[in-house]
Amino acid sequence: MPRPPSAMRRQILDSALLLFSEHGFKGTSLHDIAVEAHCSKASLLYHFTGKDAILTELLTPPAESLSALSEELTALNGDQAVEAAVTGYVGLAMRYHLEVKIIFAELPDMLGHPVLAVIPRAVDQLADALGGRSAEPRARVMAQMVIGGVAVTVAADVDVDPGTMRAELVQGALRTLGHPTG
Amino acid sequence: MPRPPSAMRRQILDSALLLFSEHGFKGTSLHDIAVEAHCSKASLLYHFTGKDAILTELLTPPAESLSALSEELTALNGDQAVEAAVTGYVGLAMRYHLEVKIIFAELPDMLGHPVLAVIPRAVDQLADALGGRSAEPRARVMAQMVIGGVAVTVAADVDVDPGTMRAELVQGALRTLGHPTG
DNA sequence: GTCAGCTCTGACCGATCGGTCAGCTACGGT
DNA sequence: ACCGTAGCTGACCGATCGGTCAGAGCTGAC
Numbered sequence: 001m002p003r004p005p006s007a008m009r010r011q012i013l014d015s016a017l018l019l020f021s022e023h024g025f026k027g028t029s030l031h032d033i034a035v036e037a038h039c040s041k042a043s044l045l046y047h048f049t050g051k052d053a054i055l056t057e058l059l060t061p062p063a064e065s066l067s068a069l070s071e072e073l074t075a076l077n078g079d080q081a082v083e084a085a086v087t088g089y090v091g092l093a094m095r096y097h098l099e100v101k102i103i104f105a106e107l108p109d110m111l112g113h114p115v116l117a118v119i120p121r122a123v124d125q126l127a128d129a130l131g132g133r134s135a136e137p138r139a140r141v142m143a144q145m146v147i148g149g150v151a152v153t154v155a156a157d158v159d160v161d162p163g164t165m166r167a168e169l170v171q172g173a174l175r176t177l178g179h180p181t182g
Numbered sequence: 183m184p185r186p187p188s189a190m191r192r193q194i195l196d197s198a199l200l201l202f203s204e205h206g207f208k209g210t211s212l213h214d215i216a217v218e219a220h221c222s223k224a225s226l227l228y229h230f231t232g233k234d235a236i237l238t239e240l241l242t243p244p245a246e247s248l249s250a251l252s253e254e255l256t257a258l259n260g261d262q263a264v265e266a267a268v269t270g271y272v273g274l275a276m277r278y279h280l281e282v283k284i285i286f287a288e289l290p291d292m293l294g295h296p297v298l299a300v301i302p303r304a305v306d307q308l309a310d311a312l313g314g315r316s317a318e319p320r321a322r323v324m325a326q327m328v329i330g331g332v333a334v335t336v337a338a339d340v341d342v343d344p345g346t347m348r349a350e351l352v353q354g355a356l357r358t359l360g361h362p363t364g
Numbered sequence: 365g366t367c368a369g370c371t372c373t374g375a376c377c378g379a380t381c382g383g384t385c386a387g388c389t390a391c392g393g394t
Numbered sequence: 395a396c397c398g399t400a401g402c403t404g405a406c407c408g409a410t411c412g413g414t415c416a417g418a419g420c421t422g423a424c
Contacts, residue, residue: 149358
């Protein structure tokens with residue numbers, strides 16, 4: 001039964017993303033992925049060096065995007081930084097909502113993963129921008145609340161169209177931070 | 183090395199709570215708990231019928247508290263409901279922050295657990311109160327954002343004293359929801 | 365002294381885990 | 395027609411998982 005030759009690799013990644021986001025990384029076995037992708041377990045390990053390699057390939061794009069965002073934010077200050085941080089983070093969270101779910105599902109074990117090693121620093125910079133470069137407890141708590149709130153909301157199954165979701169998340173985050181909504 | 187007789191059971195629960203909150207339920211083995219509690223794996227299964235029974239005993243108090251809160255909220259409306267929901271939920275989340283971490287770490291698998299079967303309904307009622315009994319997309323998104331934001335912030339290791347944390351979480355949640363802070 | 369019972373343990377079990385390996389099949393180049 | 399190689403697989407491996415079981419050790423009642 002010849003399948004289109006290069007399709008299997010993509011299919012494995014899609015199946016793994018779905019299952020990881022649904023049952024967690026540790027909660028998903030190679031057997032589960034093989035069944036979902038309609039191939040054998042050995043075939044997974046032909047295309048990928050191991051279970052970890054699948055996760056790495058899935059999480060690399062969002063990790064790099066988050067790093068890039070945090071770099072851009074360092075050049076901004078004040079309201080500009082807050083607004084850019086909010087819209088940028090909301091956009092990333094929505095684009096990679098399944099990956100976000102995987103990452104947040106198994107913190108802090110996930111942060112030990114090499115490909116995610118950049119996250120703590122990126123999140124720190126993000127929180128710094130969200131808090132308006134302030135060291136006040138209020139600012140730090142609110143930054144954490146926004147980061148977590150957006151991540152969980154995006155990972156949850158709220159039946160709202162994406163456009164509304166994005167707009168409400170941005171405005172909600174700005175309100176949380178005590179910023180006047182333009 | 184004879185230990186005070188009934189101390190072991192409590193010690194097992196404390197060790198399990200710590201490890202579950204740190205590495206997740208699936209990420210913690212009975213061996214890990216036994217090492218942390220300074221006893222044998224077989225001893226765990228003398229005091230508890232299984233790994234699940236340990237989790238059940240840990241999660242029952244917060245689950246019952248959440249149920250009780252959601253019941254109280256049904257009697258309130260408008261601003262009263264919002265304020266009671268915010269302060270009640272923030273208080274619960276802080277009191278049971280380790281348990282919250284465990285629950286949020288492995289959603290939705292955790293929701294399949296019998297002792298947590300009450301949560302979806304309780305959260306729905308909580309979200310309803312937070313959203314001011316409105317069906318608007320904005321209200322539902324904001325309710326989810328508050329629930330998730332508070333949970334993640336409380337589960338994270340933010341170095342802020344509990345009093346400040348509680349006050350900021352309540353005010354932040356009210357701002358997120360667009361409520362005037364008294 | 366001795367017996368009953370609570371607490372605790374080492375040894376062991378089947379199941380499942382991630383991963384390895386030899387080999388089958390199909391196909392493109394020559 | 396032949397062959398090299400990419401794609402894929404069943405069978406198998408050691409490790410670790412949650413859980414079982416017979417019995418050791420201690421303690422209080424009589």
